Amino acid sequence: MSDILLVHGSCHGAWCWRDLIPALRALGHSPRAIDLPSHGNDKTPVNDVTLDSYADAVLAASTPETVVLGHSMGGFAISAAAQKNPDAMARLIYLCAYVPAPGLTLADMRKQAPSQPLMPAVRMAEDGKSFTLDPTMTQALFYQDCAPQIASFATPQLCAQAVAPTTKALPDTARADAKRRSYIRCMNDATIPPAYQVTMTRDWPSADVYEMSTGHSPFFADPAGLAQIIDTILTR
Numbered sequence: 001m002s003d004i005l006l007v008h009g010s011c012h013g014a015w016c017w018r019d020l021i022p023a024l025r026a027l028g029h030s031p032r033a034i035d036l037p038s039h040g041n042d043k044t045p046v047n048d049v050t051l052d053s054y055a056d057a058v059l060a061a062s063t064p065e066t067v068v069l070g071h072s073m074g075g076f077a078i079s080a081a082a083q084k085n086p087d088a089m090a091r092l093i094y095l096c097a098y099v100p101a102p103g104l105t106l107a108d109m110r111k112q113a114p115s116q117p118l119m120p121a122v123r124m125a126e127d128g129k130s131f132t133l134d135p136t137m138t139q140a141l142f143y144q145d146c147a148p149q150i151a152s153f154a155t156p157q158l159c160a161q162a163v164a165p166t167t168k169a170l171p172d173t174a175r176a177d178a179k180r181r182s183y184i185r186c187m188n189d190a191t192i193p194p195a196y197q198v199t200m201t202r203d204w205p206s207a208d209v210y211e212m213s214t215g216h217s218p219f220f221a222d223p224a225g226l227a228q229i230i231d232t233i234l235t236r
Contacts, residue, residue, distance in 0.1 A: 002067050002234045005089075006033040007058060009072025009097070010166075011133055011158040013040025016071075020219040023227035029234070034061045036077060039159055046130045049162035051170075055080035062089045067234060069093040072192065072216065076106050076165065082176035091180035093233060095226075096189050096216055099200045102173050106166040113196035117141065130160045141191050146220040154220070182208045182233045184218075184226070191216040 004024060006017045014033035024031040037044035037053045044053070058081035062068055068089045070078035075097025082092060098106055110116055121137040124130075133141075138158060139151035170176075183204060185197040201209050210229050214221040 002029045003063065003065055004029055004031040004230070005058070005061055005066050005068045006031055007068065007070040007074040007078055008033070008036065008039065009070075009074045010161045011039075012071075012154075013042075013157065013159065015040060015157055016154065016217070017219055019223040020226060023223040024230065027227055027231045029231070032061075034058070036074075038162060040157075046160045046162050047127070049164060051076060051080050051165040051168040052084075054165055055084050059085055059088050064088060065090050067091050067093060069095055069230070070097050071095040071219070072097050073106060073161075073166070076100055076170075079173060079176040080170060082179050083170055083173055086175045086179055089179070092176070092182075093230065094181065094183045095218070096184065096186040096192055096197060098192070099183070100170045100173050100176070103169050103171060105169045108169070109200075110166075112199075113193045115193055117193070118191050125160070128163065130162050132160050133158055142216050143220060144190055145188060145215045146217060150217075150220045154217075182210065184229055185209065185211045186214050186216060186218055187211055188214055189216045 008016050014035045017033040021031045034057060035042040036057050038046040038049045054077035058077055064087055066089050068078045075094045078092055079100045098109055121134045121141060122131045123134055135155050138155045143151045143154060183201045187194045212218050218226045
């Protein structure tokens with residue numbers, strides 16, 4: 001049995017792991033999820049959020065035996081945590097997530113991708129410090145291969161996303177990169193282009209890279225299949 005900490009991506013919260021948690025429990029694991037600062041039930045003002053505060057939230061919830069999984073933007077949060085204190089977790093799993101490169105912000109990496117499908121849905125706050133997503137576009141971006149009721153459940157819970165964590169680079173990623181880590185690519189992803197997920201992991205050992213034929217939210221589209229891949233990663 002593995003202690004698994006689930007870390008959500010942009011605009012989401014711990015609520016997005018609703019279906020994956022019981023699927024992992026059924027395989028004998030002990031999963032739990034957190035709200036990053038200003039997400040879900042966390043009351044941190046969105047303009048106070050930084051990449052460092054994301055890292056601290058992950059570290060506060062982790063133990064040296066914890067497997068930390070980050071989705072999408074959550075890849076930056078878990079990498080920042082591992083770089084700050086690599087002994088605070090056992091290993092990392094990236095789920096269609098950004099894997100930070102030294103000196104590049106998430107915004108920089110998004111621009112390196114062959115397309116930026118999220119950007120037409122972004123609605124910036126007047127002060128430029130946060131953004132929300134056009135609710136009429138979230139189903140096509142995040143939940144296009146999920147049951148119809150998923151978008152109805154998820155879209156109203158999407159929150160404002162702080163810009164600051166997406167414009168802060170990790171100058172050095174060596175300690176995070178040295179952790180045991182695996183990547184799960186989602187090959188029908190309409191948010192982070194699958195080709196860019198391949199680019200980010202092109203130098204990884206093939207045994208540490210897995211693929212799913214889902215969109216950006218496999219925890220809703222195929223929670224049992226995702227749980228099985230995570231179980232395979234942790235038991236092989």
